[in-house]
Amino acid sequence: MRQLLVINPNTSTSVSALLHTHVQQAAGLHVAVRTATARFGSPYIADEASYAVAAHAALDAWAHALASELRPPDAVLIGCFGDPGLMALRESSPVPVTGLAEAAFIEAARHGRYAIVTGGARWGPMLQRLAQALGQAQQLAGIHTVAPTGAELAVNPVAARALLAQACRDASRQLGVEAVILGGAGLAGMAALVQAEVPIPVIDSVVAGAHWALRSAPIPPLREVPGFDVAWKNLSAEMTTLGVTPDHRSG
Template identity: 60%
Template sequence: MTPSLPPPRLLILNPNTSPSVTALLADHATTLLGGAAVVDSVTARLGASYIASEAACAIAGHAALDAWAAHRAAAPRPDAVLIGCFGDPGLFALRELCDSPVTGLAEASFVQAARRSARGRFAIVTGGAAWGPMLRRLAQGLGFDDALAGVHTVAPSGIQLAADPAGALPLLARACREAARDTGADCVILGGAGLAGMAARIQDQVPVPLIDSVSAGAQEALTLARTAVPPTTRAGAGDGPAWCGLSPELNACLS
């Protein structure tokens, strides 16, 4: 009898500095995946408590690399890495640096939305006005610009919405209905780490399918862990410039 393989290990990397967000991400993914995967998590050691601006997102990219390097120095290689921010800061750089396959909440949601929508057109609802142009640019960079029908933002940030679910749910349900109506999308992504679990709670108030970005991220990361071939070499390692002011772990990763 062939022995069963252990479940894959997923690393959820939160590029903001809020441990409560990390715990929410890990709890949601663990509940969703059950025994199909072991879920580990790490929180950024630098940067913003939540990401709602270009500057915070840029710094979060550095924070994601630093958190990966610190985790990798102390723990075995995970089978896949999930960036726990709907905006995927550091996605392309992490792919260059990591010896594990990487995805993010946004990319995973785009993949699922394009797959589930009848015409391949989806809209996004998320918290924080600054995310509109940032997400359009990310969709273009990932090759989903034609599939993205529109981005509808609400004023509160994701962390503010998470802190007040009683107020957030009707606001988000209305925004999802408006996004579907105004863009003609036949699928809407409810994007944001802090919004984990909310899509299911408002689905019956929205006429098109909703995608929970954290659920999509966990599912796509598990698929990567099971099917992707890990990188065998890291681009740039050993032949790049000298680095200054980085953490010892990140400096070692880049050297």
């Protein structure tokens, strides 16, 4: 049975539970999903500062999970639509790593040009920068953010459904795209609810992440064993253990 580690890089256990439920449901019974929650940081990632801390928290949660489990995972999914720590974790992991955003970008691009709908205005430029870094700038036609954050939307699903369905229709009409991504861990399951009200495919970023875990990853791992190529100071014991000793630094 394949083992998938899902890392929630914020400290909200309710988001972790939502991620676990929807990833496991989408992955199926032949994949064992383990979910790790950030041990520090913000309960919701909504700006540059919380995003920066979340990257560290994702690395720490990964190191802690490796130290806590007898069997390492076969793949790792960063459960945030923004993928904090993606490149660093990919560099450090012997197994494939992706995030909700990258997985959703790949799935949406199969339909053609796409748009993103998500909660929180500050995510707009952050996601644009991520799309550029992942080579998706040409495929991404635009980003439509609604005022409430994903956490706020999750509190009132009925109101969220109406708001998000309208945002998806607006993105479809205004941008002329072939698909729209409904992005955010807190919005897991919402795409299926609004799909009947939207004339183009609506991609659930959490489901896209689970589907990615079921197929061969497009980017092979860079190393044979987990580890960081630096000697840490004043970080967690788990991260320090995976770092190099000062005598073995290469630079």
